[in-house]
Amino acid sequence: xxxxxxxxxxxxxxxxxxxxxxxxxxxxxxxxxxxxxxxxxxxxxxxxxxxxxxxxxxxxxxxxxxxxxxxxxxxxxxxxxxxxxxxxxxxxxxxxxxxxxxxxxxxxxxxxxxxxxxxxxxxxxxxxxxxxxxxxxxxxxxxxxxxxxxxxxxxxxxxxxxxxxxxxxxxxxxxxxxxxxxxxxxxxxxxxxxxxxxxxxxxxxxxxxxxxxxxxxxxxxxxxxxxxxxxxxxxxxxxxxxxxxxxxxxxxxxxx
Ligand code: PGA
Numbered sequence: 140x141x142x143x144x145x146x147x148x149x150x151x152x153x154x155x156x157x158x159x160x161x162x163x164x165x166x167x168x169x170x171x172x173x174x175x176x177x178x179x180x181x182x183x184x185x186x187x188x189x190x191x192x193x194x195x196x197x198x199x200x201x202x203x204x205x206x207x208x209x210x211x212x213x214x215x216x217x218x219x220x221x222x223x224x225x226x227x228x229x230x231x232x233x234x235x236x237x238x239x240x241x242x243x244x245x246x247x248x249x250x251x252x253x254x255x256x257x258x259x260x261x262x263x264x265x266x267x268x269x270x271x272x273x274x275x276x277x278x279x280x281x282x283x284x285x286x287x288x289x290x291x292x293x294x295x296x297x298x299x300x301x302x303x304x305x306x307x308x309x310x311x312x313x314x315x316x317x318x319x320x321x322x323x324x325x326x327x328x329x330x331x332x333x334x335x336x337x338x339x340x341x342x343x344x345x346x347x348x349x350x351x352x353x354x355x356x357x358x359x360x361x362x363x364x365x366x367x368x369x370x371x372x373x374x375x376x377x378x379x380x381x382x383x384x385x386x387x388x389x390x391x392x393x394x395x
Contacts, residue, residue, distance in 0.1 A: 142348050144364065145304065145371030146388055147178035147265070148378025149205060149233060149352070159185035160192045162381055167198050169385040175371070177388060179378070180205045180233050183219055190228025203231035203265070206239055209252035211260070221260035231263040233373075235291055237310045247290030254291060254303065264303040265350070266291050267373070268331075272311035280327065285334050297339050304348040306373045307331060312353025314375060321362040321369070324351045328368035357386035364391045 154162065159181050170177070178201035181189050186204060193200050208218035224232060234257065235250035250266065257264040268287040270280045284307070292300070307327055312319050319327070328349045335344035351363050352373030363369050378384045 142346065142370045144175040144391060145178060145348055145350055146175045146391065147180060147201075147203070147350065147371065147373050148384055149180045149236070149373055149375050150182065150379060151205065151238070151375060152182065153379055154182060154185060156185045156188045159189045163189060163192045163198055163200060164196065165381040166200070166385060167196050169381060170199075171389065173199075173388055173391070175388060175391055176201055178203055178231065180231075183224075183227070186224065186227035186229055193228075201230055202228050203233065203263075204229045205233045205236065207232050207234075207253060207257065207262070209249065209256045211256065221257050221262045225260060225262055229262060231265055232257050233306075234264045234266050235287075236267045237269050237308055237313060241310065247287050248293075250291045251293045251295075254295065258295075258299050258302055265306055265373070266303060267306040267308050267352070269308040269310050269313075269353070275309065275311060281330055284327065284331060288331060288334050289338070292338075297343050300335075300339055300343060301346060304350065304371075305331065306350040306352050308352035308373060314354070316354050318354040318356070318359050318363075319351070321359070321366050324363060325366035325368050328366070328370075332368055355387065357383060357390055360387040361390040 180203045190202055204224045207221050207224055208215055212220055234253045239245045254264045268284055270283040274283045309319050331349055332344050335347055348370040350371035350373045351369050355372045355374045356377050
């Protein structure tokens, strides 16, 4: 089963509307032909304008958001709904990113409600899971990931599963410069696929895209993407500069 390679930048709380539009324009001058699907998870405020630039330039860039509320609408001051994101041009949404889980206390149960809402509204979820450094040191990686995975996907049918993808982001590797070795990351991806196979069967588990995230740089991207169970990358810091982001995209073409 040939899975789509997804290379997605997660800008977090970086870039104004102007900066986001300028990034896409600059990236388009650099981007060569690629079979990877390139995505950008931009701040809410930049979605609509960035979507417009993507449309004007016919840029092969998939636009997404970094979070959403689990209800369709209501008295939730400061929150944003899936419908609002779609209207602003988002096609996917990151859910359960470790910064949401750890800094904003999101539980897997909450992530699960968000996954269901996003699917219901037609927004593609990218569900993030990952263990902390302490959990890894205590040999709890598999246990933690299994729990996060099952709880985040509770009640999700096989048909719904095909409409989402996953990202493995070890918390200790995010923004730290400590990248998981390609072998380690691949083993974990394989384990995640086995958990999916137990619940949904081999066939569908072999179709699910699992991205790796955590200190991805141009010098480690190729090794990671060369691994059989690593289907893509979720890139924070190194996605903020179009030149560096492009170097990562180009490095994958090297292993075609
Ligand atoms: P990083 O972030 O590439 O800056 O480590 C990855 C992420 O948080 O998605």
